[in-house]
Amino acid sequence: MIIACMRKSRSIFLSKSQFTRGLQCHKSLWLLKNRPELRAEPDASLQARFDAGTGVGLLAQQLFPGGVALEYGSGISQNISTTQKLIASGSQTIYEATFRHDNILAMVDILHKGTDGWDLYEVKSSTETKDIFINDTAIQYYVLTGAGINISRVFLVHLNSRYTRIGELDLQELFTIDDVTDLTRHRQADIPQRLAGMRQALQGGEPGIDIGPYCTDPYECDFKPYCWKHIPECSIFDIANLRNNRKFSLYYGGTLHMGDIPPDFLLSDNMRIQVEAELTGRDFINTTAIREFLATVIEPVGFLDFETFMEPVPSFDYQRPYQQIPFQYSLHLLANGRLKHYEFLGEPGLDPRRPFMEKLLSEVRPCRTILVYNQAFEVARLQEMATTFPEFAEDIEALIARIVDLMVPFRHKDYYVKAMCGSHSIKYVLPALVADLSYDSLAIADGEMARLAYVRLAKTNGMAEK
Known part of the structure; x- marks a missing residue:
């Protein structure tokens, strides 16, 4: 009976991603295997990150040109067979080499033949090597060595956050390659026990695991809506x-x-304010602090908001991986009781920063105060552009000196009502103050949606949609 249970346990198939999911939570793994319909669909932002990661992986293949790529749609068994044939025929580099051992599937981003064995390369679109990535390399090492492959070294390939593009993309500078061989080998001893625990959990009913910090760490679980209902x-x-x-x-x-x-x-004190507002419905208004804040706002006043995009692989000169690139602003100018609107939207596919800055500096010139919401973000972007375009640096510093952060009274809870639900985000503050105004009815409801729409336009040259 015990032997039969062990055989049944070992027959449970797991992929690399399912293994790492199981490390985070056995219940999440069980739900994926047994109740996949409860899984939340990735939103547009998450899907965009997945797509970007795929693009980075394809680009990293060019570090080892001339390799053979296995096709995703060919089927697991076919790809395993093809991998073995490529190795037997003397291929030096294989992209997505596929192996199976102990009923675990592993697909290696880049497998390259070194002088004393095979080198395994795991590609990440991150800008650093993280401890959680070693779980990925560890299970791949376990599978490949179990399948009889001599792995000499293991590497983590990630983006170099210090790389600034000038001219053609320099892949040797864009990517950083970290040797994680020792870290990967040190985790081998734990893998059989980890797998046994996962397989045991999968043989029973839904695990009675309560919610916990692991619901969002290291990744937000896509079954969280179910478990947190x-x-x-x-x-x-x-x-x-x-x-x-x-x-x-x-x-x-x-x-x-x-x-x-x-x-x-x-x-x-601020937490107590939130709790008391929730329990009593009482509004908290610090009139003295609000008066002091309003005294810093002097007409003419500009109401300024930026939108930015970022991408893992820089498209423009003087751009770094994941650098926030301003592509749009909205500016309302209030003077003598009259409101005038200015705006900028960059040409998709072209570097928007210089025309953005030239137009903005011209249009904020009359403003004595420039109100923004979350000053740290706008100021950081402006300082970056002062570095990129030193000819604008003096004017940019003068602009920054006039900025006042409208978020301050709400962050300090000088004005707090129950409807804000603890947040000082404009998405909560606006409908809490003006009930008939909300972002929900907008086609582009937040900065992330704006970023995704702009990136889509850049890829399709869709100025007609602009």
């Missing part, structure tokens, strides 16, 4: 700036609603 809106998990471990300390102690928080549980 018992959590009400504006629960203890919505208390702004309360650390995650303290939220779960309350939850595991039986506290879910803000009204049940023990009196001796330490909260900051």
Whole structure:
């Protein structure tokens, strides 16, 4: 009986991504295998990140030109067979080499023949080597060595955040290659036990695992809406700036609603304001602080907002991986009770920064105060452009000196109402202050949607859609 159970356990098939999912949570793995319909579909932003990662992987193949690529649609068995034939025929580089061992599937981004064995390269669109990536290389090493492949070294290929493009893309500078051989080998001893635990969990019913920090760490689980369906809106998990471990300390102690928080549980003054507003419906308005803030706002006033995009592989000169590139702004100028609107939208596919900056500097000239929401973001972008275009640096510094952050009174909870649900994001503040105004009805409802739309236009040359 025991032998039969072991055989059944080992017959459970897992892919690399399923293994790493199981490391995060056995319940998530069980749901993926048994209740996949409960899985949340990736939103447009997440899908765009997946697509970008695929693009980075294809680009990294050019570090080892002349290799043979296996096709995704050929089927697992076919790709395993093709991989073995390529190795036997003396191929030096294989992209997406496919192996199976212990009923675990591994597809290697780049497998390259070195002088004393095969080198395994895992490609990530990140700008650094993270500990969680070693789980990926570890399970691949386990599968390949188990399948009889002599792995000499293991490498993590990621983007170089310090690379600045000038002219043609320099792949040797764009990518950083880190040797993670020792880290990968050190994790081998744990893998059989980890696999046994996952397979045991998969043989039974839905695991009775409660929610926890692992629901979002290291990745947000796509089954979170299912597992968190018992959590009400504006629960203890919505208390702004309360650390995650303290939220779960309350939850595991039986506290879910803000009204049940023990009196001796330490909260900051701002947290207490949020909790009291939630329980009583009372509005908190610090009129003295608001008057002091308004005194810093002097007409003519410009109301300024940026939108930016970023991409893993820089398209333009003087651009780094994932650098925020401003492509659009909206500016309302208030003077003598009259409001005038200015705007800029860059030409998709062309570097928008210089025309953006030239037009903005011209149009903010009359402003004595420039109101933004979340000053740190706009100021950082402006400072970057002052570095990129030193001829604008003096004017940009003068612009920055006039910026006032409208978010400050809300972040400090000088004005707070229950509808803000702990957030000082404009998406919560606006409808809380003006009930009939909301971002929800807009075709482009937030900065991320604007970024994705602009990137799509750049790829399709879609000025007609602009």
